[in-house]
Amino acid sequence: MLWFSLAASAISTALILLVIGVPLARIVGLRGFASVAIAPAFAMTVICGASVVLPWVRVPWGPLGVLAVAVCVAGVLIAARWATRRWRPVHTVSPRASRDVGLTAGLVVAGALTAARVVTVIQEPTRISQTFDNVFHLNAVRWVLDTGSASALEIGYMTNPAGPPTFYPSGWHALVALTAQLVHSEVPVAINGAVVAITS
Numbered sequence: 001m002l003w004f005s006l007a008a009s010a011i012s013t014a015l016i017l018l019v020i021g022v023p024l025a026r027i028v029g030l031r032g033f034a035s036v037a038i039a040p041a042f043a044m045t046v047i048c049g050a051s052v053v054l055p056w057v058r059v060p061w062g063p064l065g066v067l068a069v070a071v072c073v074a075g076v077l078i079a080a081r082w083a084t085r086r087w088r089p090v091h092t093v094s095p096r097a098s099r100d101v102g103l104t105a106g107l108v109v110a111g112a113l114t115a116a117r118v119v120t121v122i123q124e125p126t127r128i129s130q131t132f133d134n135v136f137h138l139n140a141v142r143w144v145l146d147t148g149s150a151s152a153l154e155i156g157y158m159t160n161p162a163g164p165p166t167f168y169p170s171g172w173h174a175l176v177a178l179t180a181q182l183v184h185s186e187v188p189v190a191i192n193g194a195v196v197a198i199t200s
Helices: 002-027 033-056 063-084 101-122 134-147 171-183 187-199
Strands: none
Touching (some): 002 033, 033 063
16 A cells, blocks of 8 residues: 555656646747656746745645646746747757657656666655655655645744744755645655656
8 A cells, every 4th residue: 555655656746747847838938858858847946936935925835825826927927928929939849759759668668767776775665764864854844744834934943943034945845745745645655756756
């Protein structure tokens, strides 16, 4: 059962990055493989931005809040494209490239091999990294889930509740928290699933 949860976490992480990122990439004019390749960068930009904005408007961290921010960003990009009248794709795909089954097959095989290797390293879905700072990252994801805030300006309160606000990059923790919320998985399983998805 835990392996199904790990697979669900990995698939959920990949879908978060693609569902948010691909439409934004296409809005700015990217097409084909380029829109998929750049999608995670667009998605993480939205997730990091949402993690700061949502607490300001008192919206708890979750998929709906992030989706709302993504829609707002899409609207801004559409307005910018309309204002500049540049609706031609920035990257056009040749007919040959669009039918290149070999590229797709190679990516699938490479991703499957990498995922298999990472799963072998993890060994069990609930096992955690033994690196010295991993306790902080585990607790940071749990803190996001418990408090409803993934803000880079607030996550420092986890270790210093009475101290001044400090900046700590929390994009990865925000992504893993989204994964945990979508599939209702334990934090270690969500982390391992995200690692499988990102490395693949």
